[in-house]
Amino acid sequence: MKKFYADAIRRLPIRLYLLVAAVVCFAFFSNDFGLVDIQKTALILAAGVDRTQSGFTLTAQIANPKGSGAQQDNSGLILKGSGKTVSDCVAQIYAETGWVPKLIYCDLVVLGRETAQTDVFDCLDFFLRNEYMSDSCLLALCEGSAEELILSSSAADDTSADAVSKIFSEAAEKSGKLSKTTLKEFSIGYYGASQSGFMPFLRAVPAEETQNSGGSSESAGGSGGSSESAGGASRKETFVYLAQETALFLRGVMVGLLSPEETFAYRLLSGDVYSGMLSVAVDGEDLSLTVLKNDGDASLDMKAAPKAKLSVQLTVRLYDRDKASPIEDVALSETTDKAQKAAEELLSSYVGSLWEKIRQSQCDLFLFRRSLYRSSPKKFREWDSTLLNALRPETQISVRGVE
């Protein structure tokens, strides 16, 4: 008997350990791994922020999870909250709707035009602070209010957020038609030596579209035909979204807007355009050239008088003409010297206009101040406030056809 108790006491720590381990594991695995119930969760796909008199409003496009048997309506849901800070807006959404807003899948943050009148980081910092939000989400500034843009119906997609995300695709960026930026990139620019950044400027343009909801038509992208009605035609205003302009920022405030041509020049100077299109007029004939190779560079030269060296080297191919052409021309698609010269002149005018916009706005789009800081902090302190005015642009444009 004595031996039995001695043995039991000896084994007690192990038994206690196993018991505690079992209790901890049971509690751990019965806790749904700490995850939030998906049915009560608002997965925010896109957020729009507008500045108001008393703070901000947040308009959130959320995914609308439904059971597999339920009728699918892909339009998603819109939730709206307001408050003195963006987090107040999120809290209000939670308080008023019971949905738990989650930003982990938020890929797009749209700011209303008014929001950019003063430093946008009084609202953007919320997204940067949020440990559970990806800083690779795209940023955009829009004409009018972000709420209107998020609430608008897309002519091409289920939701405005989907449509906007689509125009920000890699392929669209490569074409040189838009400049996109992420929260991370914009923040690095804002907090860095240049204190500058940019965002694509979104415009919602009405698309003339009549949806005959009677008969056999279905709602765009819908599989259940939920928009069918007994008859008659209803007109619903739908939009397409353009992002060919670029808003320039200095210390978080919008200071200028690049036209589509200037945006294209900026993309070419960044050197990563492929398959972009360029239209030139030669002897009264309009030609479309496609970019096959783009080497671009914008560098700072402080050796003598400060200079900005801007260079674009393009290899292009004739893509189309506005007139009927002989079959040899269609087969060879050669670009003439005249066409190349015209393209160089056109691009020079774009680059000149871009430089003028940069100088006026003082937005350090090419991060020259950062380059100077990295190479010489002493010179940076000397030139910091006057650098962009002092810089003399030295432009070198070269357009060649495929040989």
Place this chain on the structure above:
Amino acid sequence: MSNKISVRQLCFFLAFVAPVGKIVLLPSRLVHFAKNDLLLPAALQFALQAGIVFLVVLLSRKGETLYELLRNAFGKVVASILFVLFACFFLFAALYPVQEQKLLVQSVFYDTLPSLFVFAPFFVLSAYLCAKPLFVCGRTWDALAPLSTVAFAGLMILSAGEADFGALQPAGASGFPAILKAFAYTSNWFCDSAFLLLLTGRLEYRKGMAWKALLSYLAGALAVLFFLAVYYGIFSDIAVRQSFAFAKISKYFSAVSVLGRVDYLFIYLLGLVMTFYCVVPLQASATCLREAFGERGKPALYSVAVNAAVLLVVIFTDLRFLSFQETVTVKLFWIFPLFTVLVPLLCLFLGRSRREKILR
């Protein structure tokens, strides 16, 4: 089966396991103090620790454990008192890595802030490992080394291409005081030499072991320095905001946006290695208590005592991390060089006659 740690196992620890403890919160703390000069204080710390590691491994030539060396030099009572002090130090040194690991789990592996309870299973594993003799670490390091290598290499492959290394310029811009501050206030991440001191006499000493240990430590140091460069190259002026750096740097790889977060495979692997690395100071603390009090207590008792103490601190400091961090890394930073530099250097003189000292 040998009850000593082999050369291979020691090298694996220094080259592949110890570095992973330095890629969670250390990068953002270095940036907090030294901004773009984060590599300089880290390199200084590594250089200092590499020298200490070399000397501590040399101390193992005698084949005596640290307790035996102290007992022979000062007697049993003093040796036991010193070992209780060592146990307290290792307990203190364990607090920050455990908190770090807890925050990592809560922030990286969950998409909303989970309860403190999700971290509780860590203590089940820790209590088990702390009740085991110290030499079992060697086998753990054998298993962890390949995982760590694959995961670290995977993350670097995914992220190095996205880094703008120019962001590290201009070197020295933050100034000497800032670099010195970064050096001093990150001492808590560089405790490996103190742990090796406890392995004295438990290593299978072979000729050239100290050199191999030194080279392994330097290899691990180079990996961490490269990681820090990539980290700053990716986050640049917002790097100070980016805690849990290793879990974030790979997500900008273009294929990740198409395939999804496949990099999480590597992140989970490194998380696993980190878990075992966090337990090391706890194991050291339990071992010190066991040696100080001899056979009067069961290993499980010391394991429970050490883990319960850390658990209590974790519960108490759950929502007080910033003040906890300030206390451990800034106010009490001097404790770390005391035990990781001064004590190992003093130990070199233990058990040597005056004649020996002169000859060497």
